[in-house]
Amino acid sequence: MYKIVRKKELNPTVTLMDIDAPLVAKKAEPGQFIILRVDENGERIPLTVADFDREKGTVTIIFQIVGATTEKLNHLKEGEYIHDFVGPLGVASHTDGLKKVAVVGGGVGCAIAYPIAKKLHNLGCEVHAVVGFRNKDLVILEDEFKANSSIMKIMTDDGSYGTKGLVTDALKELIEGGNKYDEVIAIGPLIMMKFVCKLTKEYGIKTVVSMNPIMIDGTGMCGGCRLTVGGETKFACVDGPDFDGHLVDFDEAMERGTMYKEFETKRREEVCNLFKNA
Amino acid sequence: MPNMSLKKNEMPVQDANVRNKNFSEVALGYTEEQAVDEANRCLNCKNKPCVGGCPVSIDIPDFIAKIKERDFEGAYQIIAKSSSLPAVCGRVCPQETQCESKCVRGVKGEPVGIGRLERFVADWHNAHSTEAPAVPEKNGHKCAVIGAGPSGLTCAGDLAKMGYDVTVFEALHLAGGVLVYGIPEFRLPKSIVQHEVDNLKALGVKINTNVVVGKTIEVDELFADGYEAIFIGSGAGLPNFMNIPGENLKGVYSANEFLTRVNLMKAYKPDADTPIKKNMNVAVVGGGNVAMDAARCAKRLGAENVYIVYRRGEEEMPARNEEIEHAKEEGIIFKTLNNPVEILGDEHKFVTGMKCVEMELGEPDQSGRRRPIPKEGSEFTLDVDCVVMSIGTSPNPLIRNTTKGLETNKHGCFIADENGQTSRKGVFAGGDAVTGAATVILAMGAGKTAAKAMDEYIKSGK
Numbered sequence: 001m002y003k004i005v006r007k008k009e010l011n012p013t014v015t016l017m018d019i020d021a022p023l024v025a026k027k028a029e030p031g032q033f034i035i036l037r038v039d040e041n042g043e044r045i046p047l048t049v050a051d052f053d054r055e056k057g058t059v060t061i062i063f064q065i066v067g068a069t070t071e072k073l074n075h076l077k078e079g080e081y082i083h084d085f086v087g088p089l090g091v092a093s094h095t096d097g098l099k100k101v102a103v104v105g106g107g108v109g110c111a112i113a114y115p116i117a118k119k120l121h122n123l124g125c126e127v128h129a130v131v132g133f134r135n136k137d138l139v140i141l142e143d144e145f146k147a148n149s150s151i152m153k154i155m156t157d158d159g160s161y162g163t164k165g166l167v168t169d170a171l172k173e174l175i176e177g178g179n180k181y182d183e184v185i186a187i188g189p190l191i192m193m194k195f196v197c198k199l200t201k202e203y204g205i206k207t208v209v210s211m212n213p214i215m216i217d218g219t220g221m222c223g224g225c226r227l228t229v230g231g232e233t234k235f236a237c238v239d240g241p242d243f244d245g246h247l248v249d250f251d252e253a254m255e256r257g258t259m260y261k262e263f264e265t266k267r268r269e270e271v272c273n274l275f276k277n278a
Numbered sequence: 279m280p281n282m283s284l285k286k287n288e289m290p291v292q293d294a295n296v297r298n299k300n301f302s303e304v305a306l307g308y309t310e311e312q313a314v315d316e317a318n319r320c321l322n323c324k325n326k327p328c329v330g331g332c333p334v335s336i337d338i339p340d341f342i343a344k345i346k347e348r349d350f351e352g353a354y355q356i357i358a359k360s361s362s363l364p365a366v367c368g369r370v371c372p373q374e375t376q377c378e379s380k381c382v383r384g385v386k387g388e389p390v391g392i393g394r395l396e397r398f399v400a401d402w403h404n405a406h407s408t409e410a411p412a413v414p415e416k417n418g419h420k421c422a423v424i425g426a427g428p429s430g431l432t433c434a435g436d437l438a439k440m441g442y443d444v445t446v447f448e449a450l451h452l453a454g455g456v457l458v459y460g461i462p463e464f465r466l467p468k469s470i471v472q473h474e475v476d477n478l479k480a481l482g483v484k485i486n487t488n489v490v491v492g493k494t495i496e497v498d499e500l501f502a503d504g505y506e507a508i509f510i511g512s513g514a515g516l517p518n519f520m521n522i523p524g525e526n527l528k529g530v531y532s533a534n535e536f537l538t539r540v541n542l543m544k545a546y547k548p549d550a551d552t553p554i555k556k557n558m559n560v561a562v563v564g565g566g567n568v569a570m571d572a573a574r575c576a577k578r579l580g581a582e583n584v585y586i587v588y589r590r591g592e593e594e595m596p597a598r599n600e601e602i603e604h605a606k607e608e609g610i611i612f613k614t615l616n617n618p619v620e621i622l623g624d625e626h627k628f629v630t631g632m633k634c635v636e637m638e639l640g641e642p643d644q645s646g647r648r649r650p651i652p653k654e655g656s657e658f659t660l661d662v663d664c665v666v667m668s669i670g671t672s673p674n675p676l677i678r679n680t681t682k683g684l685e686t687n688k689h690g691c692f693i694a695d696e697n698g699q700t701s702r703k704g705v706f707a708g709g710d711a712v713t714g715a716a717t718v719i720l721a722m723g724a725g726k727t728a729a730k731a732m733d734e735y736i737k738s739g740k
Contacts, residue, residue, distance in 0.1 A: 086489070220516050
C-alpha cells in the first residue's frame with residue numbers, strides 16, 4: 001500500500017498527488033513512468049512521473065480524470081492509500097549534450113513535459129517552453145514552466161488566456177524567429193504531437209515525443225503497448241516511452257488508443273454512479 | 279491385494295458444454311474412495327522407476343502407500359519433503375511424459391494416476407490440515423529470489439526450510455508468476471496458488487511485490503543490501519509476434535496479454551476494471567499449452583467459434599494430449615496445417631479476418647518434427663474478429679541489461695550450469711529465464727537444485 005501524502009487539484013479535471021514510494025523515488029528520472037492500481041479489483045494504468053523527491057521518498061503523479069480508474073483515484077484523499085505502485089519503468093529521457101531545446105506541452109501532457117524542462121534547465125540548457133490548453137481554466141504548471149525556461153508561450157484554443165492559437169503556431173514563430181533548436185520535445189495529445197512533428201520535419205529539427213499507449217504490466221510482458229516506429233514494432237514500455245517523433249506512426253497509435261473506448265465510457269459512468277449513491 | 283484394473287480411475291470433470299461457459303475448475307478431483315482404489319493399482323516396485331521421471335524426485339511409491347493406508351496427511355508430508363507446490367503440480371505437470379511414463383503398470387494398460395493422486399493428497403491436506411508449518415530455525419544468512427513464479431517460489435521455500443532469511447522480489451502486484459497471469463482459473467484455481475504462497479509466508483519467506491529488478495532495484499544493490507546469494511527466476515515473459523501485416527490491428531493480442539487480462543486482471547468478472555473485448559470469432563495461432571489455454575478462455579468469454587491455427591499437424595503439437603482433448607470437447611475447432619500470412623482489418627482498424635495458407639509436411643527439421651511447407655495457391659480467409667498470437671516467448675532483457683558479468687546466450691537466456699550457477703559469483707538462475715519457455719515442473723526442479731547450490735555456496739564461505 002502506498003500513501004498519498006499530498007493531493008492538489010490543479011484544475012477541475014487534473015489532479016496532482018505525491019505518493020510515498022521511496023524505492024521508486026530513489027531511481028526515477030524524467031521521462032519514466034509508473035504503473036498503479038487503485039484497489040483490489042483495479043486495472044493497471046501507466047502514469048508518467050511528474051516529479052520526485054529522493055529525500056522525502058515521494059513520487060509526484062499528475063492525472064486527468066478520463067476513465068473509471070482515474071475517477072476512483074481522484075476520490076482518494078490525502079492520507080489514504082493506493083493499492084499498488086510500481087516503477088520507475090521505461091527509459092529515461094535523453095538529455096545529454098542538449099544546449100537549446102523547445103519543450104512543447106499540451107494539456108495534461110504538460111505534467112510530463114515539465115520534469116524534462118526542469119532537468120534540462122538545471123543542466124544549463126536553454127529551454128523555450130510552449131504550452132497549450134483548451135482554455136484559461138485548464139492551465140496547469142504555469143509558474144513551474146516559467147521558472148525553468150527563458151521563453152514561455154502559453155496558447156489557448158479560445159484565446160481566454162495567453163495567445164489564441166495552437167502550440168504549433170507558437171513553435172513555428174520561434175523557429176522562424178531564428179531560434180536554432182538541438183531538439184524539440186513534444187508531449188501531449190497524439191494529434192498535437194503528430195502536428196508538431198509534421199512542422200519540425202519541415203525544418204529538419206529532431207523531435208522526441210513521449211507515447212502513452214494502453215499497457216498492462218509495463219515490463220515488456222503483454223505487448224499491448226506496441227507501436228510502429230520507423231516501420232518496426234516497438235514496445236512503448238521497454239523501448240520507450242520516448243521515441244523519434246518523425247518515425248512514429250501516429251495514425252496507428254490513435255486507432256489503437258480507441259480499442260476499449262466503449263468499455264471505458266460505460267465503466268466510468270458505473271463508477272460515477274457508485275460515488276453518487278454512496 | 280493390488281487393484282489389477284488396466285485403466286486408471288477416471289477423474290470426474292465438469293460436463294464439456296457446461297464448463298465451456300464458466301471459469302470454474304474443469305477437473306473435480308478424486309474422492310477418498312477413488313484415491314484409495316487408484317493407489318491400490320501401485321505395485322510398490324522396489325527400484326521405483328517413477329521417481330526417476332520426477333524432476334523433483336518425489337518418493338512416489340511411499341506417498342501412494344500412505345494413501346492405501348488412508349493416511350492422507352502422511353502422504354502429504356512425504357510429497358512436501360520434495361515439492362513446495364504439490365497442489366499446483368498435481369494439476370499442471372505433464373505426468374504422462376514424466377513419472378507416469380516410467381510406471382510399470384503402463385507397459386500393459388494405463389499407468390497409475392500419479393498426478394491425480396498427488397492432486398488429491400494436496401487438496402486433502404489444504405482442506406483438512408490446520409497445523410501451521412514448523413518455522414525453521416534461522417541460520418543468520420540472507421538470500422534474495424527474483425521472480426515469484428514456479429522456480430522462484432520453489433527456491434525460496436527450500437532455502438527457508440534450510441533456515442535462510444529469504445526475500446522474493448516480484449514485478450507484478452501478485453505472487454505466482456505464470457501460475458497467476460498465464461494458467462487460467464479453470465485449470466488451476468488461483469486460491470490454490472494463493473494457498474501455496476501463504477504456506478511459504480508461514481515459513482518466513484518475505485514477498486515484496488511491485489519491485490521490478492533491473493528498474494526499481496538492481497542485482498548489485500541486492501548484494502550491497504546484504505543478500506549473500508541471489509536466484510534469478512525471472513521467466514520468459516516477452517511475447518513473440520509473427521511479423522506479418524496487420525499484427526497491430528485492434529483485436530490482435532499476444533497470448534500473454536490475452537491471458538493476463540483474463541487471469542491476473544480478472545477481465546471475465548463483471549466487477550473488474552480491466553476490459554477485454556467481446557469477440558465472436560477468435561483465432562488462436564500456435565499449438566502449445568498456452569494456445570489451448572487462450573482458446574478455452576476465448577470460448578468461455580462467449581465466442582461462438584474459436585479456432586486453433588497451427589502450421590504443423592496435430593501429432594506435432596507441443597500441447598499435452600489432455601489439453602488438446604479438453605479443448606476439443608469444449609468445441610474448439612482445430613485448423614492444423616494452416617499458417618497465417620496476414621491479418622485483415624476494417625476502416626477503423628478492427629480485425630475482420632485472417633488470411634491463411636495451407637501447409638504440408640516435408641522432411642524433419644532441427645527439432646525432429648516434419649517441416650511445414652506452404653501449399654501454393656491455397657490461401658483462404660478465416661472470418662475472425664480477434665487473433666491471439668501464441669507462438670512462444672523470450673526472456674526479459676531488464677536484468678541482463680542492468681547486471682554486469684551475467685552471460686546470456688543468443689536467445690537472451692542466462693547461461694547457468696547444472697546447479698544453476700551463472701557466470702557471476704553468488705548469482706544463480708533457473709526456470710524459463712535459463713531454458714526458454716518450458717514447463718512449471720522443470721522450473722521448480724531448477725529452483726530446487728539452485729537452492730541446494732546456494733546453500734553450499736554460502737556454507738563453503740565462497
